[in-house]
Amino acid sequence: MTFLSAPDAIGSDLPRRDGPAKVLGTAVYAYETPADGAAYVHPVQATIARGRITELDTTAAEALDGVAAVLTPATTERLASTDDRELAALQDEEVAFRGQVIALVVADSSETARHAASLVEVAYAQQAHDAELRADRDDLYAPEQVNPTFPTDTAEGDVEAALAAAEVTVQQTYTTAMNHNNPMEPHATTALWDPADGGSLTLWDSTQGVHPTRAALARVFGLDEQRIRVVCPYVGGGFGSKGQPHVNVVLAALAARALPGQPVRLALTRQQMFCLAGYRTPTILRCSLGADRDGTLTALAVDVVEQTSRIKEFAEQTGVPARIMYATANRRTTHRLAALDVPVPSWMRAPGECPGMFGPEVAMDELAERLGMDPIDLRVRNEPEVEPGSGKPFSSRNLVGCLREGAERFGWSRRDPRPGVRRRGAWLVGTGVAASTYPVNRMSQSTAVIRRVGDRYVAEIGAADLGTGTWTTLPQIAADALGVPVSRVEVRIGDTDYPMASVAGGSSGMTTWGSAVVEAARALRERYGNEPPDGAAASGSVGRPDDRYAMHAFGAQFAEAHIHTDTGEVRVPRLLGVFAAGRIINPRTARSQFIGGMTMGLSMALHESSVLDPRSGHVVNHDLAEYHITVNADVSEIEAYWLPEHDPHVNAMGSKGIGEIGIVGTAAAVSNAVWHACGVRVRDLPITLDKVLPALEEG
Amino acid sequence: MHTEITVRVDGAPRRLTVDTRTTLLDALRERLGVTSPKKGCDHGQCGACTVLSGGKRVLSCLTLAVTQDGARVTTAEGLAAEDTAPDERGPVDGDGRSPDDTDRHLHPVQRAFIDRDAFQCGYCTPGQVVSAVGMLREFARGWPSAVTEGGREPRLDHAEIAERMSGNLCRCAAYVNIVPAIQQAAAEAGTEVAG
Numbered sequence: 001m002t003f004l005s006a007p008d009a010i011g012s013d014l015p016r017r018d019g020p021a022k023v024l025g026t027a028v029y030a031y032e033t034p035a036d037g038a039a040y041v042h043p044v045q046a047t048i049a050r051g052r053i054t055e056l057d058t059t060a061a062e063a064l065d066g067v068a069a070v071l072t073p074a075t076t077e078r079l080a081s082t083d084d085r086e087l088a089a090l091q092d093e094e095v096a097f098r099g100q101v102i103a104l105v106v107a108d109s110s111e112t113a114r115h116a117a118s119l120v121e122v123a124y125a126q127q128a129h130d131a132e133l134r135a136d137r138d139d140l141y142a143p144e145q146v147n148p149t150f151p152t153d154t155a156e157g158d159v160e161a162a163l164a165a166a167e168v169t170v171q172q173t174y175t176t177a178m179n180h181n182n183p184m185e186p187h188a189t190t191a192l193w194d195p196a197d198g199g200s201l202t203l204w205d206s207t208q209g210v211h212p213t214r215a216a217l218a219r220v221f222g223l224d225e226q227r228i229r230v231v232c233p234y235v236g237g238g239f240g241s242k243g244q245p246h247v248n249v250v251l252a253a254l255a256a257r258a259l260p261g262q263p264v265r266l267a268l269t270r271q272q273m274f275c276l277a278g279y280r281t282p283t284i285l286r287c288s289l290g291a292d293r294d295g296t297l298t299a300l301a302v303d304v305v306e307q308t309s310r311i312k313e314f315a316e317q318t319g320v321p322a323r324i325m326y327a328t329a330n331r332r333t334t335h336r337l338a339a340l341d342v343p344v345p346s347w348m349r350a351p352g353e354c355p356g357m358f359g360p361e362v363a364m365d366e367l368a369e370r371l372g373m374d375p376i377d378l379r380v381r382n383e384p385e386v387e388p389g390s391g392k393p394f395s396s397r398n399l400v401g402c403l404r405e406g407a408e409r410f411g412w413s414r415r416d417p418r419p420g421v422r423r424r425g426a427w428l429v430g431t432g433v434a435a436s437t438y439p440v441n442r443m444s445q446s447t448a449v450i451r452r453v454g455d456r457y458v459a460e461i462g463a464a465d466l467g468t469g470t471w472t473t474l475p476q477i478a479a480d481a482l483g484v485p486v487s488r489v490e491v492r493i494g495d496t497d498y499p500m501a502s503v504a505g506g507s508s509g510m511t512t513w514g515s516a517v518v519e520a521a522r523a524l525r526e527r528y529g530n531e532p533p534d535g536a537a538a539s540g541s542v543g544r545p546d547d548r549y550a551m552h553a554f555g556a557q558f559a560e561a562h563i564h565t566d567t568g569e570v571r572v573p574r575l576l577g578v579f580a581a582g583r584i585i586n587p588r589t590a591r592s593q594f595i596g597g598m599t600m601g602l603s604m605a606l607h608e609s610s611v612l613d614p615r616s617g618h619v620v621n622h623d624l625a626e627y628h629i630t631v632n633a634d635v636s637e638i639e640a641y642w643l644p645e646h647d648p649h650v651n652a653m654g655s656k657g658i659g660e661i662g663i664v665g666t667a668a669a670v671s672n673a674v675w676h677a678c679g680v681r682v683r684d685l686p687i688t689l690d691k692v693l694p695a696l697e698e699g
Numbered sequence: 700m701h702t703e704i705t706v707r708v709d710g711a712p713r714r715l716t717v718d719t720r721t722t723l724l725d726a727l728r729e730r731l732g733v734t735s736p737k738k739g740c741d742h743g744q745c746g747a748c749t750v751l752s753g754g755k756r757v758l759s760c761l762t763l764a765v766t767q768d769g770a771r772v773t774t775a776e777g778l779a780a781e782d783t784a785p786d787e788r789g790p791v792d793g794d795g796r797s798p799d800d801t802d803r804h805l806h807p808v809q810r811a812f813i814d815r816d817a818f819q820c821g822y823c824t825p826g827q828v829v830s831a832v833g834m835l836r837e838f839a840r841g842w843p844s845a846v847t848e849g850g851r852e853p854r855l856d857h858a859e860i861a862e863r864m865s866g867n868l869c870r871c872a873a874y875v876n877i878v879p880a881i882q883q884a885a886a887e888a889g890t891e892v893a894g
Contacts, residue, residue, distance in 0.1 A: 015813050022821030023809035023828055025735025025775040032734035040729075110729060111720045184739045184747055184870045185822040236737070236822025237870050270740040467819030467871050588816045592873060596819060599872030624744040624868060632861040632874045633846075 003648045004518065009479035009486040010653060013588045018234070018471045027234045031188035033204040035263035038190065039068055041255045042113035043248075043272065044103035044120045046095040049617025050129035050341045053093040053102060057121035061105055064119065066112040069258045071104040076254060080222025085311040086344045087220050089250045095124065096311045097343050098617040099275025101247060106255045106264060129341040132614035133307045135173070135284045140305060140336040143315040147351055148506075150317050154389065157330030159288065162299035166290030169299075170366045174287060174359030174683045176667075177609035178619075179280040180273065180627060181348045185236020187277050188267035189252035195260040200227045201253055207232050208243045209503030210462045210496045216245045217253060233494040235466040239600075240347030241278045242466075243505040248276060274622035278346030279610060281306040283318050285359035289367050290330075295381040297328040302360060304335045309344040313337070316345070317352035321437055321664075322360050324552065327384035341617055347505060349600060350660035353438050361434035361668030362683060365675070369417075375433055375672070376403045376412065387550030395549035395649035398580030399435055402556035405643060406433070406578040410558040420679035427562040427571075432672025436555030436579070436665035440511060440656045442545045443502030448516040450478065450524050451537040456488050459520065462501035463493040463513045468659055469589030470509060476585055477514045477653055481521030483530060499539060507553075507657030510585060511650065515542040518652040549649045553656040555579035557598065557665045561673035568689030568696055572602055572670055574637040580645045582656035590658055594640035597662020602638075603630035604663070605670035609686050704768040708733055709777025717764045723757075723772070724748045726764035735774040735825045739868070746867030749826040749833070750774050751781070756833025758866075775825030778806040778832060808832055808884040815880035819871035827867045831881045834863045835890070855885055856893035 004010065021027035028034075046053075058070040073090045082088035089101055103120050107113035142152050163169055190204040201223065207213045210230040218225045235242060252266040268276055283306045290299035302322040308314050319333035348354070368375035380400050386393050407413065415431055416422070422429040448461040459478045465471045470493060479486035492498055502512050519540025528536045545551070560574040575598050584590045607628040610619045621627050640662070647654050667685055675681050680695045705714045706723075708731060715730050724741075727733040727750075736759050739747035743761040750759045751773040759772075773781040808831050811817070818824040838855060846862045847853040860878045869877065882892045 016816065018821065019813035019818075020805060020809075022818055022824050023775065023805065023812050025737070025825030027821055028734070029737075029822065031738075032728070034732065109718065109721075110725060111718050115720075182870055183822070184745065184820065184868065185737070186739070235820060237820040239870070267738065270742065270744075467821060469819075589819075592816050592819050592871070592876065595875055596872040599874065600870075603872075623742055624740050625742065629868060629870065630872060630874070631865040631868060632877065633858075633865040635872075635874045636857060636861070638875045 003654065004480050004652055007480045009476040010583065010585050012476060012586065014472055014476065014486065014586055016469060016472050016589065029185055029234050029236050030190055030204045030206040030232060031265055031267045033190040035190055038263040038265050039106050039108060039259060040110040040113040041252060041264050041266035042105050042117040043101040043251060044105065044117045045272065045275065046098060046100045046102050048095055048124050048126050049098040049131055051095050051124045051126040053095065053122060054125050055123035056103060058103065060119040061116040064112060064116045066108040067105060067116045068108065069106040070120065071254060071258060077257065079220050081219045087216065087245065087247055087250050089247050089254060097275065097309060097341055099343060101251060101276065104251055104255060106259060129617050131340050131342050131612060131617040133282055133338050133340065135305045137338050140338055143313060143335065143337055146315040146317040146320065146335050150320050153334045154323055155332045159299045159301045159330045159332045162330035163288055163290040166298050167293045168291050168367065168370050170289045170363050170370065172287055172363060172366065172683055174285045174362060176283045176355040176358055176685045178282040178612055179348055179604060179608045180610050181239040181241035181278065182273065182627065182629060183237030183239055183241060186268045186270060186273055187242065187246060187248045189249055190263055190265050191252040191256035192263045193256040193260050201256065202229045203249065203253065204231045205249055206235050206242055207245065208235060208238045208464050208466055208505055209501070210494060211500045212503045213245045213249060214496050217249065220250055221253065230496045231494065232464060235464055238466045239349045240351065240505065243347045243503050246277050270624060271622045274610065274619045275343045278344065280348035280351065280355065281308065281316050281345040283316065283355040285318065287359040287363040289363050291367055291371065293371070295371050295373050295378045297326055297382045299330040300326060300328045301332040306337060307340050307342060307345065308337045309342050310339045312344045314345045316355065318356040320352045321356045323389050324387055325360065325435065325437060326382040327388060331388065342612065349597065349663050350438060353660065353664045357436065357665045358667050358685065361665055362671050365432065365672040366681065374417065376407055379403060379435055390550055392548065392550040395551045396645055396647040397552065397554060398643050398645055399554040401643050402554055402578040402580050405641065406556040406558050406576060409641065410576045419676050426565050428565060428677040429560065429562055430673045430675065430677025431558065431560050432669045432676055433556060433558050434665040434668035434672060436557055436661050438507055438553050438657065438661035438664055440551035440553065440650050441506035441508040442542065442651065443508050443512040445542065446501045446512045446516040447499035447539055447541045448513065448520040449499050449537055449539045450520040452532040452534055454534060456490060457482055457484065458490045458492060459517055460492045460498040461513055461516060462496055462498045463509065464504040465493060466504055468504065468509065468593060469586060472589060473510065473585045474513060474517060478517050478521060481518040482525070507659045510653065510655050511657055512542050514653050514655065515651050516540055519543065546649050551650050553579065553581040553661050555661050555665065557669040559669040559673040561670060561677045563674065563678040563692055565696055568693035570606055570674060570687055570689060570692065572606065575602060575666065576639045577662065578641045578643065579661060580643045581658045581661060582645050582647045582650055583654035584642055585653065585655055591640050593658050594662040595638045597660065598638055598640065598666050599630055599635055601663040601666020602635065602670060604685060605667035606686050702765050704765060706767050707771045709774055710780055719765050721764045722760050723762040723764045723767050724759035727759065733774060735776040737822050737825060739823065746830055747823045747826040749830045749867065751829055751833055754836065756830050775828045778809065778829060779804045806832065807887050808881065811880040811884040815876045815883065817873050817876040817880040819873060823867060823869045827869065827877060830864060830867045835885055854893040855882065855890055
């Protein structure tokens with residue numbers, strides 16, 4: 001690894017290279033790919049949560065003028081692999097969750113496709129379904145591992161004995177709601193099956209990883225990867241929901257293969273996204289803390305209950321952050337799942353860390369309250385010297401620095417710790433703090449090629465820019481690795497015709513792709529010197545991480561909450577975050593990622609809740625009018641800062657990944673501020689007025 | 700049922716036959732290949748499809764194309780030409796070599812969005828930009844909003860802009876950059892901006 005010790009372009013405040021195309025709207029997203037004579041695809045969805053299709057009558061749909069094909073389980077080609085049952089579209093008559101796709105209409109216009117879909121007649125043999133997550137279910141099970149490959153349970157010492165002996169304890173249950181990623185661009189694909197020479201499939205797909213999508217589709221269709229090309233220069237947001245292909249991509253490919261030579265377009269509707277594009281499982285966290293009077297933690301347990309679908313397991317690693325946050329001799333983390341007749345859960349921004357830092361970070365605030373101790377001092381008191389569990393040294397850990405810098409900037413020292421005593425007009429005012437963390441993830445494979453073209457350098461890698469800034473930041477890394485001004489570097493990303501790149505997930509993009517780019521630049525300079533001839537090229541791949549160190553980013557989040565004494569309305573006029581996330585590649589795009597994460601955390605805290613009716617297995621508030629996300633009027637001041645952190649161990653850039661840490665801890669900081677404002681502990685997200693109002697009425 | 704209509708889109712008259720069920724958004728995106736306005740929800744709940752019709756902001760997904768016969772429709776792509784005098788237009792600035800559109804002219808609101816990094820993924824951005832231009836015109840005409848204090852002239856402060864822009868969702872959550880970007884563009888145009 002070549003550590004870039006004297007960066008120049010890295011750290012520069014450069015505007016986005018794709019800015020003009022995005023403000024004009026000329027950046028081409030998947031559905032918009034020019035394609036003459038494209039047909040339009042509309043899925044038909046199951047209206048029961050479990051059972052079997054007994055009759056599927058497509059006569060009326062097929063009779064409609066303009067309908068090119070209606071695909072059903074009876075008429076659809078058999079897929080080569082149905083191991084991944086989420087992707088095994090239209091292979092049999094079984095219905096495993098409400099909203100599952102049971103037929104597909106292809107027509108010459110989107111209106112006709114949609115109309116025809118409504119004409120498909122379906123009869124079912126319905127079976128009793130079960131779509132209710134409860135911690136007291138008797139069929140909870142322990143998965144073999146949790147996402148992606150963490151142990152399901154951990155245990156050190158004797159938690160129960162330590163809790164029994166503890167001078168102060170907090171034992172509470174915290175819950176987070178079912179949340180949907182809801183990127184603004186719906187999941188969409190333009191697909192073309194060219195039957196020439198044995199056939200080839202081109203997918204212009206909105207994806208966080210063109211190569212992983214190609215690999216998955218190759219498996220499902222039994223095609224050689226070389227026969228599939230996936231193209232995605234721009235992604236209209238993903239937040240994890242476009243990290244793994246969902247069934248919509250398979251449906252688009254099936255429709256394309258049913259109409260050889262004709263391009264087809266499929267965009268999920270916003271409503272369909274609530275069944276077909278992944279979501280964050282609701283979580284139930286039982287948190288137990290034991291401490292000495294001086295605040296030293298003697299026991300820490302996080303026992304998680306969450307859901308997965310019956311057809312495909314996704315085990316969110318919600319207990320994992322509690323394994324490394326604080327020092328204690330007695331620690332337990334467990335995960336138990338309920339397999340339900342529900343849509344398949346998946347990644348949503350900071351899976352594990354995001355819900356898994358809500359319960360523990362509110363519990364720490366409750367412990368501070370019981371101890372009469374400042375919540376920042378309590379966290380500092382329990383700072384570990386090495387990574388708990390592994391015993392490895394941290395490559396860098398600046399949680400304490402973030403807490404102190406944030407306290408200074410936020411004005412924490414003036415805080416009166418008593419709850420419910422600050423009134424401004426009709427509003428009760430309070431402040432709260434919580435910690436953030438996110439691991440430094442590096443994927444095992446990614447390759448970049450850098451080529452000298454005239455006076456310029458062109459770097460190619462199949463990486464993605466979901467708004468994260470890759471179009472702008474990868475050239476900064478390449479420029480420093482090549483020792484040339486950034487204006488001489490062009491990057492090409494988002495196409496499987498470029499070298500293989502890993503998924504933009506787990507905040508791993510810059511660590512992984514950036515390392516590959518640095519290695520390619522090093523190889524080019526080694527072979528050709530500092531002025532390679534025109535046409536000279538070299539490739540480089542990401543290496544293995546230095547596993548002598550534990551690598552994590554940390555942060556501290558501060559919130560101010562106002563509670564209306566008459567209505568219980570909760571407002572958060574101020575959020576402030578300080579992060580220690582290694583070297584920042586581009587402060588402008590980095591700040592946007594931090595504030596974006598924090599705002600989504602605020603959204604989780606106050607608004608977001610997918611209401612799954614257990615009677616129907618249906619998310620009843622399945623649109624953006626009823627699934628509330630933070631809007632402009634919900635935010636006023638959101639500030640993000642970072643510590644100058646030098647970490648030569650993480651990667652050549654010294655960067656840690658910043659796409660996800662911003663959402664971690666925000667909801668806990670808000671809940672803690674709500675308690676400080678009005679004296680009500682809200683342990684159940686989102687914090688809606690009905691949860692604070694009864695206590696306000698009593699007061 | 701189909702009807703022939705003529706719509707002036709970003710300055711160019713476009714004649715087309717539409718299914719009477721077709722929305723203005725689908726007519727633009729799927730018939731005319733004008734994909735600057737985006738489809739985020741198709742139900743008027745997200746604002747990504749915002750265009751100007753006759754100079755006013757409308758949700759093109761809730762507007763039937765047949766109602767736009769003879770209308771003047773402006774998308775983010777045509778905003779600079781529609782809204783500004785030629786000397787106000789600027790070239791793309793900065794180091795910003797873009798994969799496309801390097802030499803297109805931008806509206807001052809669009810330049811301010813780039814300056815303030817008021818977007819990430821870019822999917823809601825054309826709608827945000829058009830909505831901001833329409834909103835500033837509404838403000839200039841003295842239209843009040845839900846947060847305007849009764850009997851007072853509205854002031855172009857954070858709360859007014861945030862309120863008036865809340866029909867445009869941004870999941871990347873660039874809100875705290877969008878408001879200053881709009882204030883910057885408004886100030887450049889000579890509008891008094893309050894802190």
